[in-house]
Amino acid sequence: MLILLVFLFISFSNTIFCLNANLNELKSYRFVEKYVLMNEKKLIIIREMTFYDEEEFYLCLDPEKLNTSLIKKTNYILLDKKDFTNSLYWKVKTHFLSNQNTIAEVKKNEKITNHFRILLTTDLCPSTNKMDYDFYITIKEIERVSSFSIPFIIFFSGKWIEIHKDDLMWLKTNNLNFLAGNHTYHHHIIKDEFSEEKLITEITNTELMMIKNGIVPSCFFRFPGLKYKKENLNVLAKLNLIPLGVNFWIGQKFIPENSILLVHSNGKMKVEVNMFKKFTRGFKAKLTDGNIRFLSPDEWLKMALQ
Secondary structure, three states: OOOOOOOEEEOOOOOOEOOOEEEEEEEEEEEEEEEEEEOOEEEEEEEEEEEOOOOEEEEEEOOOOOOEEEEEOOOOEEOOHHHHOOOHHHHHHHHHHHHOOOEOOOOOOOOOOOOEEEEEEEEEOOOOOOOOHHHHHHHHHHHHHHOOOOOEEEEEOHHHHHHOHHHHHHHHOOOOOEEEEEOOOOOOOOOOOOOHHHHHHHHHHHHHHHHHOOEOEEEEEOOHHHOOOHHHHHHHHHOOOEEEOOOEEOOOOOOOOEEEEEOOOOOOOHHHHHHHHHHHHHOHHHHHHOOEEEOOHHHHHHHHOO
16 A cells, blocks of 8 residues: 555646646646557557546657657547657666666776766755755856756655755756656665565655655656666556666766766765766866767667667
């Protein structure tokens, strides 16, 4: 039996944020997998939710762009799963299941290059410290220098959202181009006794906390401490989540050609943020001329899976 939190719903938006409050309580929240044609667009419905006024919404995944949106219940045409087998999402899902690891784990023999494609990520693990604003301000500075918007993923823990409402509001109101990844609710490191039911509960309660606070959950997930069991990957596949690892730690000498970079911004790893600032200053020319590119998740995954 899943422990589902009940809260206020924040109304629909096609963006990462749902900003207008609707004070109806959540009645049910269901994991589904429906391949559909909705408003002339192929989508995968991955969650269905109902509120006490009986309004229903879908959390829909775009199988090519890998973004999600909350859509009020509407008509759709059911499609066959095979109609999606050439999509980017299907290729990514097949990749991590067949390789039995998260996307972008460290490899010993990476290609040496002067051109770097980086998927920028940050983790907001539970912490009583104030969020490290310098990380996000640095992103804005990169955007100003390069004249490009910098896409990135924030992996939220539910507990962090619960106690950092002011920091969260700052993130929502500063025009940052991020998706909201799931980092579980309590950030418990997965060990042998960690059950499938507990993992699903941790994921579910984080998604619900996101929705309560006006954030649309994405399809991206990161294991706490990057620790997991192989069978956990099957759970994520059932929930239509993509597990991202890390193969580029800020400060390391070698940068993989296709890098997933992690910088903690929960206020407990100031050294990482300082090194990130130093990294961006040191590679200012490469950022400007495009030899270092910060890619969106779908752009990065297309490159990495080639």
